[in-house]
Amino acid sequence: MNAKTVAIIGAGPVxxxxxAHVLERGMSPIVLEAGSEAGHAVRQWQQVQLFSPWEYNVDKxxxxxxxPTGWNSPDPSAYPTGGELIDRYLxxxxxxxxxxxxxxxxSRVSAISRVGFDKAKTKGRExxxxxxxxxxxxxxxVLRADAVIDTxxxxxxxxxxxxxxxxxxxxxxxAGHIAYGMPDVRGAGRxxxxxxxxxxLGAGHSAVGTLIDLVHLAGEAPGTQAIWLLRAADPAKAFGGGRNDKLAARGELGSAFAALVASGKIRVETEFGVTHLAxxxxxxxxxxxxxxxxxxxxxxxxxxSTGFRPDFSFLSELRLRLDPAIEAPVALAPLIDPNEHSCGTVRPHGARELAHEEPGFYMAGMKSYGRAPTFLMMTGYEQVRSIAADLAGDKKAAARVELVLPETGVCTRGGVEAAGAVSGCCGGPAKQESTACCAADEAAKKAGASGCGCL
Structure with missing residues (x-):
């Protein structure tokens, strides 16, 4: 078992x-990457600056x-772009x-099964x-392996x-008029x-960043107009936690975006649920x-820019245990459900929460979050550390938590900010200020700020 071969799907950061963790544990990794180079997906958004500094983006x-290679580790407090993540790390x-x-x-994976076993056969499967x-x-x-980690x-x-x-x-x-994700509107897509x-279309950070880039493009190329299509009624929820966000770059992005919207440089269409395109x-x-x-x-x-969803098409012969709504492993789903959690307080997790009914198979990284959009790279690093320990038989290390996540301070729990405040998010409910949604919002207003960004 010490020579266990572990197939890893995807050569991104996670x-x-x-x-690296599998190798360190004395096992043999084989990484299958669909793109022509490692970090293929990151190359699609290399113009984007990450919200977290280098200290959170390099796995231990x-x-x-x-x-031993003479690698110069980046300044841990600096914020890399996707391109810098590739060039200086990946x-x-x-x-x-x-x-x-x-x-x-x-090497694009097309299917995974067990040698001699279809999905329905049980005895001896493991x-x-x-x-x-x-x-x-x-x-x-065809590759044979003792375990698989799908990243x-x-x-x-x-x-x-x-x-x-x-x-x-x-x-x-x-399709000729549509792009998905976060295209480089000022660079390759100019x-x-x-x-x-x-x-x-969208209300997440990809949409916000793209709209900000379009405003900058309008300053360089007259006639460029940005229209924000928002499914929700309240655009303020996309502004984030501002100065209360423990990931400062994310808070600054939300504050800058709020200012652009207030200035009228972005046309806003709220409650715009797209039904037809022609x-x-x-x-x-x-x-x-x-x-x-x-x-x-x-x-x-x-x-x-409405987010992403996992592709399970090549996993159809494996026994997965997925939450029917979030499409994440059933033990992980309640911890990351976007209907309940947007506060960045998802506790670190590992092999136990990521396990399926297929022994030796794990999903990790963004794919493990299913349709939930709240994944952080450092969470993925903790996941694979735990998984490698579990595969090596070190159950104690697999269960141990070695990561402390920064809290964002953004109070949106159950879709209602006030409900989040009552439950303890952002310090609990406001004590004196009736216009504040929570304690953090109240403190920010007392300090002369507009608030913590919850409203």
Missing amino acids: GLAAA AAARLLA TPLATRTPLREVIRTS LAPFEIRYQNGKGPE SGTWFSPNPAGGNGLPAIGEREC ARYAGRTVAV ETEGRLEIAAGSGCSGRSVIVDELIV
Whole structure:
């Protein structure tokens, strides 16, 4: 068992960290990466600055692998972009350490099962090795492994524009006008967006960052107009915790965005649940509702920043235990349910919460969060540390918590800020100020600030 082979799907930050921990535990990792280089998904958003500084973005086992190579560790207090994360951390880790011998790039996993066992067969199942099938441009390949850690992420499975979880009617036919995630509107995508009317759908940090970039682009390219399509009624919820956010860069982003919205530089359309998309005279009509209650906007381009969802298509022969709503492991789902948690107080977790009914199989990283959007990279590092310990038989280390997460101070629990305050989020309810939603909001207002950002 000491020579256990562990297949790791995805060579992103969490996948490489998993390989480092597996290697450190005396096991043999094999990393299958669909892209041509490690960090393929990160390369799609390399213009974006992370909310967390370097101290939270470098895995400890990975740092130990890098140390003998002469690697210069970045300033722990500096905030990297995605490109800097690749150049200063992921690429050296993938090319200058022993991991370079175990990473197979351009290897897209197509299916996983157990040798000699389909999903329905039970007796002796846990003793059979996993069979991983993948494509590498040379035809189908097969890998056998004792365990599998799926860190393939969700970046290439974006949520659609439709507000009911389905693509809006006409979404596929209008694909030429639509981008998903967070395109580089001022860089690689500049020609596509400069001087155009661009709608951004979503209320998360990807939408906020893209809208801010579009405002900057408007200052450089006259005629550029940003329209924010918001499904909710209250745009203020997207402004975040401001100065009360323990991840300062995230708080600053929310504050800057709130100022741009207040200045009128971003047109806001609230309660805009997209139902239909249609081309009209070379442009795109985005409709919400129908009949007399419906309304629409005409734009040149639409950016859908409504989050992501996991791809389970290649896992159909494995016995997964997934929450039916969040699509995360059942023990993890209640801890990260976005209907209940948005406070950044999700406790660290590991192998126990990530286990399935398929012994030796784990999902980690963003994919383990299913449809919940609150994942932090350092959470993924703690996950794979625990998983590697569990696979090595060190149950005590697997159960041990070695991570303390920063709290965000953003009070949105159960979708109602006041409910979060009553439950203890942001310090509990306000004691004197009737206009404050919670204790932190009250303290901020007493200090002369506009509030903690809960409202």
